């Protein structure tokens with residue numbers, strides 16, 4: 001009798017352990033499938049990129065932050081604009097600052113599509129002390145990660161603001177925000193001096209190409225482009241070239257206010273000025 005009980009117990013233990021092994025194997029296979037799908041789709045999670053940058057860069061060192069992003073992107077798919085388009089962005093921004101910025105006047109920069117903050121860091125490190133960046137990210141967890149990267153890079157909330165909403169929502173509420181924040185009242189996060197020509201002097205679009213045209217029309221309609229001159233930088237990626245084409249068609253049809261200054265691989269620069277570029 002006791003022999004039968006022991007044999008049943010042994011059999012149950014073997015079955016349980018093989019069931020456990022099967023369960024473990026299934027879990028491993030599911031993880032491998034998710035990882036492979038992510039690699040094949042080229043859509044790495046913002047969390048993975050953020051964690052890599054956060055734990056490998058030197059905190060407070062902007063160059064180290066950018067190099068760590070580039071190191072990640074060298075071997076894994078990444079949504080950041082990367083070092084090639086990044087270098088073009090640097091060149092364009094340096095020239096914009098020469099042409100558009102009046103010394104002593106605030107320069108407002110707008111970025112649509114923060115993701116993990118790579119292009120925000122590139123922009124922020126080039127802005128003059130009077131420069132402020134407003135960056136917009138639709139996905140709340142991603143916006144938090146991007147904001148943390150900006151803080152880890154050493155920037156403060158007096159230099160930037162992350163808006164967590166769609167570009168359309170951000171733009172529609174911006175005119176009143178810009179006016180409020182140009183009032184140098186104590187406690188304002190983006191406090192600036194009064195500017196007789198308010199509006200953004202630099203706009204970087206790297207969010208959803210289908211939104212490029214509606215967002216530009218909204219920026220125009222709400223007088224958010226600096227009338228004295230605004231550089232509009234459009235990131236072009238392989239996906240959805242039609243979205244970029246639509247906004248370029250609009251721009252080319254409005255020669256009275258726009259000029260395509262540069263059409264580089266990965267980045268199109270457009271200059272806007274009220275009354276003619």
Ligand SMILES: C[S@@+](CC[C@H](N)C(=O)[O-])C[C@H]1O[C@@H](n2cnc3c(N)ncnc32)[C@H](O)[C@@H]1O
Pocket residue numbers: 079080081082112113114115116117118119120136137138139142165166167168206207208211
């Ligand atoms: C290509 S990534 C931006 C990469 C970033 N410029 C960089 O270099 O690190 C695009 C980001 O735009 C965000 N996005 C997409 N549509 C948006 C919208 N309508 N408004 C705001 N953000 C949007 C996505 O969630 C994503 O994080």
